[in-house]
Amino acid sequence: MTTAMRKTTVKAAALFTALGLLAAPAAFSDEHQQGYEHQHKKVHSGHRMKQGQYGVKLLRKMTRYLDLSDEQVAQIKEIRRQSKTENEPLRTAMKAFKAEVKNQQSGSEFDETAFSATYLQYHETFAQLALQKAKTRHAIFQVLTPEQQTKWQAFQEKRKARRSSERS
Structure with a gap:
């Protein structure tokens, strides 16, 4: 091997080492960040989602878990859309x-008195929202077949038990 070839090989090795050293922190930081976000989401999964995402996620879960037909999904979406428009004044x-x-x-x-007065002022709104919900x-439950209803109720009970054990 000639001296010129050795210099080229050494330069190439030095270049790759330098690039590796420069790229490593970025690569590890991205992995670390993804790991942190995953752990953070896992620990804080009980926190609220962005507005409007809960229903979408629940519909996806129902569709997958209950094997809903396209017609059932369309009916549920229409029920939710109608409910949203009816509830707009209450949400305001x-x-x-x-x-x-x-x-x-x-x-x-x-x-405390001011809070109680405010709460009483909006008490009817709370009741109306609960009724609409x-x-x-x-x-939505009536859109499901009897088998799907039974399966969904079992899923809800299992979910309720899991949540109560997480809170304990």
Whole structure:
């Protein structure tokens, strides 16, 4: 091997080593970040999702778990769309309630009387939202076949038991 060839080989080896050293932190940092996000999501999976994602995720889960037909999926989507439009005034009222409570909590001292008055003012809204939610769930449940209903109820009970054991 000539001296020129050795120099070229050494330069190439040095170049690859330098590139490897420069690229390694980025590669490991990305893996570390993905691992952290995965662990973070796993630990904090009980936190709220972005608005509107829960229903989409639940419908996907129902479709997969219950093997829903395209017609059933379309019916459920229509029920949810209709429920959303009917609930819009109630959701606006809930936003106003949350804004008032947030405003009350930002004060130097908590005024229990003011909170109770605000809560009582919106009590009818809470009841109407609960009623609409129950109606929507019932309508969706009626789209399912009897076998799917039984399977979904068993799934819900299993999920409820798992969540209560996680909280304990």
